[in-house]
Amino acid sequence: MYRSGAFVAEHCSPVSSDQVQPNGLDLTLGTVLEQVSRGRIAREGKTVGDREECDPREGPDTDVFRLEPGGYVLRYAETVGIPEDHVGFIYPRSSLMRNSCMLNTAVWDAGYEGKGEGLLQVHHPVDLERGARVAQLVLARADHEGTYEGSYQGENL
Numbered sequence: 087m088y089r090s091g092a093f094v095a096e097h098c099s100p101v102s103s104d105q106v107q108p109n110g111l112d113l114t115l116g117t118v119l120e121q122v123s124r125g126r127i128a129r130e131g132k133t134v135g136d137r138e139e140c141d142p143r144e145g146p147d148t149d150v151f152r153l154e155p156g157g158y159v160l161r162y163a164e165t166v167g168i169p170e171d172h173v174g175f176i177y178p179r180s181s182l183m184r185n186s187c188m189l190n191t192a193v194w195d196a197g198y199e200g201k202g203e204g205l206l207q208v209h210h211p212v213d214l215e216r217g218a219r220v221a222q223l224v225l226a227r228a229d230h231e232g233t234y235e236g237s238y239q240g241e242n243l
């Protein structure tokens with residue numbers, strides 16, 4: 087059973103009231119990265135390739151990533167802590183899809199804490215402003231053995 091957005095908000099920071107949705111919490115855009123070197127997924131272990139932060143168009147009121155079609159790594163602005171007895175899932179904001187973009191995500195494990203990342207597919211040029219709501223985190227009650235102790239624990243804090 088999914089928990090309420092108010093419950094999810096208790097496990098993320100910083101959060102403002104306009105991010106709290108009935109069934110989840112909207113996460114906002116922290117930054118956009120472009121991978122510049124080869125990664126490796128092996129039978130034993132893995133390596134994440136180097137990434138470079140995309141240059142937002144800076145201005146007095148703007149902080150906008152002007153993205154051309156391609157694949158990017160999107161980092162969320164909020165620190166998320168997945169509580170014990172729960173599992174997290176992220177869904178893209180539908181306005182992203184309506185603009186020919188997609189956010190691909192994986193499982194968020196009980197005990198994980200950090201500023202997570204997702205794969206942003208851009209199929210048509212788009213402008214994304216830092217701090218804009220791009221995704222929704224939902225939490226479901228879940229059984230588990232142990233808690234997250236992988237290599238991304240505490241990332242980007």
Ligand SMILES: O=c1ccn([C@H]2C[C@H](O)[C@@H](COP(=O)(O)OP(=O)(O)OP(=O)(O)O)O2)c(=O)[nH]1
Nearest residue numbers: 191192193194195198202203204234236237238
């Ligand atoms: O879309 C997602 C999904 C998960 N995570 C975070 C939360 C999750 O708990 C952690 C690790 O994810 P996963 O277990 O899939 O990583 P892995 O590739 O198996 O690496 P490791 O074995 O080091 O955990 O990354 C994200 O940042 N983005």
